[in-house]
Amino acid sequence: MLLTKNKKNQASKVSGNRILINVTVVGSAGPIRFVVNEGEVVADVIDTALKLYAQEGRLPVLGSNYNEFVLYCPVAGTEGWAYFQSLMLSLNTWETIGSVGVRNFMLCKKPKAQKVVNDDDGKPVAVGVTRKGSGSWRAWFNKSINLKVSSH
Numbered sequence: 001m002l003l004t005k006n007k008k009n010q011a012s013k014v015s016g017n018r019i020l021i022n023v024t025v026v027g028s029a030g031p032i033r034f035v036v037n038e039g040e041v042v043a044d045v046i047d048t049a050l051k052l053y054a055q056e057g058r059l060p061v062l063g064s065n066y067n068e069f070v071l072y073c074p075v076a077g078t079e080g081w082a083y084f085q086s087l088m089l090s091l092n093t094w095e096t097i098g099s100v101g102v103r104n105f106m107l108c109k110k111p112k113a114q115k116v117v118n119d120d121d122g123k124p125v126a127v128g129v130t131r132k133g134s135g136s137w138r139a140w141f142n143k144s145i146n147l148k149v150s151s152h
Contacts, residue, residue: 021097022104023049023071028058031104038098038108042071042091049107062109066093 011079013063016039022031023045036045046066053062061071089101 016098017030019098021045021105023107024105025049025058025062025107026109027060032056036097038096040097041093042095043093045097045105046071051097066111070108070110071109073100074104074106076098093109095117098101 016037016067018035020033020035020036022033024031031050033047034052043066046069047064050062050064050066050069054064071091073091091105
């Protein structure tokens with residue numbers, strides 16, 4: 001029995017220190033807290049965070065492909081949200097989580113690239129950006145509350 005305890009202790013020493021990290025998912029209610037090894041790569045941390053997020057039944061539903069997400073290391077700023085976003089550092093997926101030196105992270109979906117096509121005049125136009133519906137505020141209002149608003 002003593003031999004098995006020593007093997008477990010040696011295995012934990014080889015893997016490095018374990019740290020508690022907080023991963024805040026954009027649009028979610030609060031952070032996910034879990035323990036990882038300092039030597040674990042960012043891709044594995046993202047995968048673990050997505051699995052825990054799904055197990056807890058949190059919303060919005062994110063999916064399970066870690067390649068669609070980016071882990072940011074937020075730097076504290078007091079100048080407002082725009083300044084805060086400019087200071088967020090995107091982590092490389094093969095970087096170790098312990099090399100960053102912080103324990104609070106933010107998980108965001110990677111932005112989808114928009115196709116840009118030139119129209120007849122040679123001006124760039126974004127493809128795939130369309131308006132839904134007629135664009136009337138009254139139509140939107142009727143849809144959202146299921147009431148009829150009569151016009152004068």
